[in-house]
Amino acid sequence: MFAVVAIILIFLVVFVLKHVFGSSGPNPFEKDCREPLKKMVFDKKERNKVLKQGFLASKVPENLDAIIIGSGIGGLGLAVFLAKVGKKVLVLEQHSRAGGCCHTFTEKGFEFDVGIHYVGELLDHKPFRCVLDQMTNGQLQWAPLENPFDHIVLGPPENRRCYPIYSGKTRFPEELKKCFPGEEKAIDEYLRLVKKTGNGVWLLAMLKILPLPLAKFLIYTGLVKHLSYFFKMAPRTLADVVGELTQNKDLRAVFSYIFGTYGNAPKEASFAMHSLLTTHYLNGAWYPKGGSSQIPYHMIPVIEKAGGAVLVRAQVNRILFNQEKEACGVSVLKGQEEVHIRAPMVISDAGIFNTYEKLLPKELQAMPAIQRQLGMVKHGESGLSIFVGLNGTKEELGLKANNYWVFAENDFDQLVAEYRSKKREEAAKNVPLLFVASPSAKDPTWEERSPGKSTLTLVSFAKYEWFEEWKDGKVGNRGPDYKDLKQAFIDSALEVVLDVYPKITRDKIEYIDAGTPITNAHYIAAPRGEFYGVDHGIARFHPEFSTMIRPQTPLKNLYLTGQDVMLCGLTGALAGALNCGSAILNRNLHLDTISLAKRAKCSNNKMKEE
Ligand SMILES: Cc1cc2nc3c(=O)[nH]c(=O)nc-3n(C[C@H](O)[C@H](O)[C@H](O)COP(=O)(O)OP(=O)(O)OC[C@H]3O[C@@H](n4cnc5c(N)ncnc54)[C@H](O)[C@@H]3O)c2cc1C
Numbered sequence: 281m282f283a284v285v286a287i288i289l290i291f292l293v294v295f296v297l298k299h300v301f302g303s304s305g306p307n308p309f310e311k312d313c314r315e316p317l318k319k320m321v322f323d324k325k326e327r328n329k330v331l332k333q334g335f336l337a338s339k340v341p342e343n344l345d346a347i348i349i350g351s352g353i354g355g356l357g358l359a360v361f362l363a364k365v366g367k368k369v370l371v372l373e374q375h376s377r378a379g380g381c382c383h384t385f386t387e388k389g390f391e392f393d394v395g396i397h398y399v400g401e402l403l404d405h406k407p408f409r410c411v412l413d414q415m416t417n418g419q420l421q422w423a424p425l426e427n428p429f430d431h432i433v434l435g436p437p438e439n440r441r442c443y444p445i446y447s448g449k450t451r452f453p454e455e456l457k458k459c460f461p462g463e464e465k466a467i468d469e470y471l472r473l474v475k476k477t478g479n480g481v482w483l484l485a486m487l488k489i490l491p492l493p494l495a496k497f498l499i500y501t502g503l504v505k506h507l508s509y510f511f512k513m514a515p516r517t518l519a520d521v522v523g524e525l526t527q528n529k530d531l532r533a534v535f536s537y538i539f540g541t542y543g544n545a546p547k548e549a550s551f552a553m554h555s556l557l558t559t560h561y562l563n564g565a566w567y568p569k570g571g572s573s574q575i576p577y578h579m580i581p582v583i584e585k586a587g588g589a590v591l592v593r594a595q596v597n598r599i600l601f602n603q604e605k606e607a608c609g610v611s612v613l614k615g616q617e618e619v620h621i622r623a624p625m626v627i628s629d630a631g632i633f634n635t636y637e638k639l640l641p642k643e644l645q646a647m648p649a650i651q652r653q654l655g656m657v658k659h660g661e662s663g664l665s666i667f668v669g670l671n672g673t674k675e676e677l678g679l680k681a682n683n684y685w686v687f688a689e690n691d692f693d694q695l696v697a698e699y700r701s702k703k704r705e706e707a708a709k710n711v712p713l714l715f716v717a718s719p720s721a722k723d724p725t726w727e728e729r730s731p732g733k734s735t736l737t738l739v740s741f742a743k744y745e746w747f748e749e750w751k752d753g754k755v756g757n758r759g760p761d762y763k764d765l766k767q768a769f770i771d772s773a774l775e776v777v778l779d780v781y782p783k784i785t786r787d788k789i790e791y792i793d794a795g796t797p798i799t800n801a802h803y804i805a806a807p808r809g810e811f812y813g814v815d816h817g818i819a820r821f822h823p824e825f826s827t828m829i830r831p832q833t834p835l836k837n838l839y840l841t842g843q844d845v846m847l848c849g850l851t852g853a854l855a856g857a858l859n860c861g862s863a864i865l866n867r868n869l870h871l872d873t874i875s876l877a878k879r880a881k882c883s884n885n886k887m888k889e890e
């Protein structure tokens with residue numbers, strides 16, 4: 281028996297090594313592309329020349345190698361990888377500017393980000409940092425948040441307890457222990473578990489890259505759970521694991537608060553996903569210098585240099601297929617007319633639901649293999665963002681480069697269940713969970729760009745159903761009832777903010793408005809207003825889901841990229857692009873990024889010695 285297992289294992293190892301190292305495609309990170317820092321461009325007109333290139337059939341380059349639907353980091357990132365190996369790629373974006381969740385908009389002179397508040401894993405020489413440096417020719421810079429970077433506020437207004445969260449592998453537990461004397465063991469054990477679980481994420485990426493039969497072999501033999509603690513812990517809920525560690529309800533909440541960054545309350549969250557987010561910020565948190573639109577702004581020229589283009593106001597209304605059911609192009613709606621564009625491959629960053637339910641012809645959508653994948657996925661949590669423009673500097677208003685997570689109570693499962701069960705008018709009266717941060721205070725270039733002003737962004741969850749009846753209305757003019765409902769959410773959220781930030785007063789507010797789930801549906805094409813794409817609950821981390829939902833689709837020459845094929849977040853969606861690039865270029869780009877990071881570290885050490 282042992283001999284058989286040993287033979288299988290040896291066979292497996294050889295096969296894996298061959299697959300992993302026997303790569304044949306070109307490496308996008310071959311050459312160091314970083315250039316000396318140029319002066320940052322703040323002029324709106326100059327920036328729009330890059331970010332807002334409107335679609336015209338005449339602007340479509342000839343002899344395309346690929347078409348990418350959607351200009352989020354998953355789409356642009358992949359386009360950059362392909363451009364770096366000389367491919368001519370067209371990226372099509374439905375909104376009027378490029379960037380997806382990384383786009384920014386300006387109202388009354390205040391610039392706001394849509395979906396980037398803080399990003400982890402960006403220490404110099406860490407793989408994601410090195411990749412982002414290469415993707416932007418070294419022009420994208422990151423500003424660290426303060427330490428503590430997060431503050432958790434628990435309880436009702438008359439009894440709010442505040443807990444600071446520090447980054448740093450030793451600082452994180454040390455500071456928690458100061459807040460929770462007697463809980464040292466629970467805190468150490470929590471950290472041990474999240475690290476061990478988070479470290480196992482490599483297998484999630486591998487399951488999506490390995491040939492299907494091999495990945496299935498790992499699943500059905502149960503080897504996945506032995507090879508990686510990630511999959512061992514994936515079926516356990518956050519509530520379950522944390523419940524075993526401590527009886528202290530505030531500490532349980534502090535261990536769990538980061539669920540807000542992926543959307544599943546502790547009873548539904550997988551401890552594996554939770555571990556990833558906790559470890560994500562363990563070495564610090566950063567904000568893109570100059571705001572999140574710097575990300576697309578510095579990537580688009582790389583795509584153009586290889587002959588490609590990034591065009592906006594280009595809504596793809598269907599993917600084109602030939603007789604053999606192979607993707608061969610897309611159709612873009614231009615007014616009432618369809619413009620057909622051909623390419624040998626089509627990649628979608630628009631998410632699984634949009635791609636399969638809106639962009640495929642009915643008969644292909646009905647294919648059992650497509651239906652099977654659709655049967656595995658669920659829409660993620662939708663939400664609400666409130667954008668506030670303030671008169672005053674960060675010093676005057678007491679704003680810092682950090683975030684507040686404010687919860688009306690420490691039992692998050694109960695809090696979420698109660699909130700979700702309410703009628704919309706009731707829910708609006710009392711928003712029980714709120715993320716609050718000042719993007720302007722995080723950005724060292726802000727003072728120069730908008731002297732004397734500041735911004736705040738508030739984020740909470742909100743049910744799509746609460747707003748659904750207005751979904752077909754016109755943006756900016758959905759009627760008085762919609763406006764009233766938005767105002768009710770704004771008013772109750774503002775109460776919380778004025779309490780947590782005592783230096784902010786109502787007379788300082790120059791601009792305030794809210795984006796609802798139907799706003800998300802409009803600007804980022806999230807079908808039900810989802811913040812983070814496909815639901816990140818337990819089911820998503822079943823090894824079979826992890827294997828089946830991969831860049832290759834059941835349809836030839838059609839691929840998926842972005843958050844739905846890996847995980848949410850800037851780095852999650854970028855990892856999705858790495859997965860997709862691996863499939864297309866037939867090499868393991870994750871390993872390439874690791875060796876890129878090693879090279880960067882070596883060359884930097886050499887520079888230090890000299
Ligand atoms: C409010 C909010 C806060 C967040 N905060 C953070 C944070 O602090 N840190 C972090 O790391 N992550 C955060 N995230 C998550 C992160 O922004 C996303 O997970 C990630 O950017 C998703 O990238 P993507 O490329 O997969 O998708 P997206 O950025 O959503 O891009 C998809 C693009 O496809 C376009 N599209 C869809 N259909 C079509 C079509 N038919 N034709 C043409 N174009 C189409 C859409 O318009 C969109 O631009 C946040 C998200 C939200 C919403």
Ligand SMILES: *[C@@H]1O[C@H](CO)[C@@H](O)[C@H](O)[C@H]1NC(C)=O
Nearest residue numbers: 670671672732787788789790
């Ligand atoms: C901003 O505040 C200053 C005083 O602090 C005031 O003079 C100015 O008029 C205010 N601007 C607006 C637009 O309210």
